[in-house]
Amino acid sequence: MNTKLRVSEISKIYPGCVANDEISLEFGSGKIYALLGENGAGKSTLVKILSGVVRPDKGEVFLNDKSIKLNSPLDAKKNNIGMVFQHFNLFETLSVFENLSIDSDKKNEELRLSVNNILKKYNFKIDLDIPVLNLSAGQKQKVEIIRCLIRNPKVLIMDEPTSVLTEQETEDLFVSLKQFSDEGILIIYITHKLKEVLSLCDEVAVMRKGKVVSVSETKEEKIETLANKMVGENLSTIKKKINNFKYSEEILKISNLNFRSDDPYETNLINLNFSLKKGECLGIAGISGNGQSELFQILSGEIITEYTSIKFRDKEISKLNPRERREYLMAFSPEDRISQAAVPELKIYENVALNNFKSSNFFEKGLVNEKKIKEHSKKILSNFSVNTDNVEMKSQFLSGGNLQKLIIGRELITSPELLVCFNPTWGLDVGAINYIHETLININEQGKSSILISTDNDELLKLSDRICVIYKGKLSKIMDVNEVTPEKLGILMGGGSID
């Protein structure tokens, strides 16, 4: 059965922003289509229109040459359009089966039978009777997919599906998606990750600022060509100069770092020893959940451990809290921008003031000196090319990339000697990633050091001078970056040995 989906001159205008500007696209079953664009390019608005969540101001959607009305999610379901949102639409406290049964017209026994068939057919392993909150992100996504499959969809839309998945889960997802496509389901895959487009999809439409700027077959494209279309300018390829850190002085020495936790969700760290020289970037690779966040918190002083020794510029700082460590010119950029690094409800300048309690002259006699903070914040916004100059804006309205620039800028403007960052480009688009990478290389060139904890191997290989891998709370030996290959990293990350 062939399915054709066509959108014609779709427009959607939000106050102050044209999210979709006369979008026309055609899709046919048997292929996987990528909808590629940076954050804010209008991809999500388009898929919300296709799934009936948002109504377009103008334009029409045709399914098999028949115009269809999509006024509510129910309409999308009736027309066999299935949608897996980036933020899951699941009910965390209900069981998997209850989640599936809520919008099904089938009787419970009948539904259980067809769900079990789907589980078997696609080799999904999910316990139907446990609450969704006990599932991993990958399993939750499978529940969403099953929910679509129950209705025998003609079209399946996946909105940034891999942003929460591990690498293994991503591979599994791609296998399933290809299987669906072979069975005749039309798949529209929304992403800003270029590699995924090339490895999974047949055709790609690139969106920029609410418009479709290119439609092409993926075999005619390369990462660079797609990136340039997406950003709309030629991206400079950044290259790190080889540092002469080998001859410079040691700035940080960690010895005997151990951490034991009673919380089963935390990882114990076992006897970590490493040191860092001036101007050097040490990369720490690993699959997430192997002790990275515990290590970050110990470095930043959020967790104080008993016998660990942390010597920074010849001072013992292991018992100091994050604020005191900042006074010794350390700086930190945590993994979660929204909940750890910034308070989304606070204004930009208030967030800037938060980690500068003692230094500078933001506070006088217990009062906030707003004028000084605002001047300081404006300086950060312009120095680190954050896309606004309004320091009164609430931080939650910044895009991920701009928020990250603000956070890194806030740390770097005090000229720290060491920056520890954890997944600094997670979930960002190419333009912002490029900017953050340039910034991180810059600080090394100025003779400042950095520790980069990241799950992105390309990033690590690009930015680090030396690399090691963390696996189950243990560090591998530290290697010079030119001895390291992605394959070696992969082996170490999986717990293997390369000697």
Added chain:
Amino acid sequence: MSFDLNFIGILIGAIMASSVPLILAASGELITERSGVLNLGVEGMMIIGAISGFALMVITDNLFLAVIGSMISGLIISIIFGVLTQSLLTNHVATGLALTIFGIGMSAMIGKNFVGIPGKEFPLLFVNLKENIPFLGPILFGHSVILYFAFLLPFLTNYFLRKTKIGLIIRAVGDSPTSASNQGINVTLVRYSCILYGGAMCGLAGAYLSLIYTPQWIENMTGGRGWIALALVVFATWSPIKVLIGALIFGGITILQLHMQAVGLRIPVQLLSALPYIMTIIVLVVISRDSRKIKLNTPTSLGQIFYKEK
């Protein structure tokens, strides 16, 4: 005090009667809260139910009409709450508090003409059995139909929430209104319905007070029972059966401490009066220790305003 089985039976019967308004109001509020709506107007809706039930009884001389009328009036004032919080998107807490203040004032105004009028006897069922069977008689028989309904209600509520499709939808809306809306569920309709149901049950709880428990109108006669019902829902971690247990403990200790005061134990009266509150909280906290279960029962979106993306 002589050990008299029949006396204990009568005592238990009295405890059951005193817990009825709590069970009714709390079961209604439980459904409302399970849909993610926090209505702090329970006390206000109860007292409106109490006065309108009593007034209708005096005017029509028909108890059936009075009971139905009290439910409808509870429902009507919960509409105010519904319109404000669901259509005009006001804050649940502030609106609920306002509703209680409104209810207390309104009932006092209507009630002026009804002070001092004697109530009418409410028909009790199986009175013969009550007198002829020792111990069990006064426990099981000789109650009003509303009491039997109240003791059935938590079980019905439990079944409704766990086993029926509508119950599932209510829990889903309470968990995540945005997800529910994206699934094509009409969140506003579900929440309105739950608010109205809660209002009707609070109205009935009020009518039980003014028509059966103390058949007369006294200003402010709910005396904080609405707040207790609200607290019960939370401390029972949104489980209907635990609401029943909590209401019985509260009613039980209230009655027992009155007897203890009468006997003249050398414990400060203030401490005895505080006993029901303390004990109910302790018992409910102890039986609801399982943090996993609490998480599963708690409506995640409780008190959050929901507005639909257009």
